[in-house]
Amino acid sequence: MSYRPYQQILRRKSRQIRVGKVLVGGDAPISVQSMTNTPTEDAKATIEQIRRCELAGADIVRVSVPTPESTAALHEIVREVNVPIVADIHFHYRRAIEAAKAGAACLRINPGNIGSKERVKEVVKAARDHGCSIRIGVNAGSLEKHLLEKYGEPNPEALVESALWHAAHLQDEDFHEFKISVKASDVFLAVAAYQQLAEACDHPLHIGITEAGGRRTGTVKSAIGLGNLLWSGIGDTLRVSLSAEPEEEVHVGWEMLKSLGLRHRGVKIISCPSCARQGFDVIRTVATLEERLAHIETPITLSIIGCVVNGPGEALMTDIGLTGGGAGRHMVYAAGRTDHTIDEAAMVDHLVGLVEKKAAAIEAEEAARKAAEATAQATAQAAE
Structure with a gap:
């Protein structure tokens, strides 16, 4: 997190559970989830889709298991992937x-x-016997009949009452390894329900705006709803629900967390919208860089600004920067300082090389630090 007080987010205190190797809640990082859309019975296609999600940075992936054949395929799927499966x-x-x-x-x-x-009691027994956690997934579109009769329609109170009622069932069985979601496609309803639930309990929360829409519409709705919750410290794991490829959900989820300084992964590009002052084609350059730098996992900031109005200022706050200049030559910044110029024809390849070099240096430093810590620990143990 930044040292600037206006950039601080105080996360809601919640209990911590485990989803396979991933910790959820407490002081664990907010995890990013997605869900496959292949027939789970087709283990090969499902595994391939999960692996694409892994490359995009997914921490957890959910698969639907509506048939005995799909649960049979789960044996192979779980064995062949590296992320926990819900x-x-x-x-x-x-x-x-x-x-x-x-x-x-x-x-x-x-x-x-x-x-x-x-x-539900039988499901709890199976979860306990096999080391599974549980997510209570309340949805505005499938509330219990008695709650709809009580409240007349899905509303925040109904969603929260459903969630806590079923949480009590798990607790009555002395089962506490669970998280809760109270999703709705209406942003106002979902946010209000999560806010009320966050006040009412300390269970870890999985947040999402369900059935949010296509890539653009769903991203906007999710950013408004989830951004509001995350900014107020609510949320321990999230899914961005899009009518798009699952890996796209992962990309959007990560961008949300990166924008709020909650997690850092890969290259964060700060770029201008471009205007008549631009010294190069900003839109095309950024699109190309996003594609060519997608393989970088090390957190690095890169500013791409078309002219000198904001370019130098943005470069002050990024690891590497580029500002458009005249006559096809542009200024490259390193750690906020002017460093050298580059011809437009070589600009993209040059920036990719700089980012890759910076990532390698950071990774080497981290490896050296871990090696030094291991050596110090071994020395201390030997001396005891």
């Missing part, structure tokens, strides 16, 4: 039991359609 359960509680046996790290159940308290 099994998405609707209507058929037996799928949850099968998924737990197959190696799912977490079971997502929608209490509104999973069935009786006895069935």
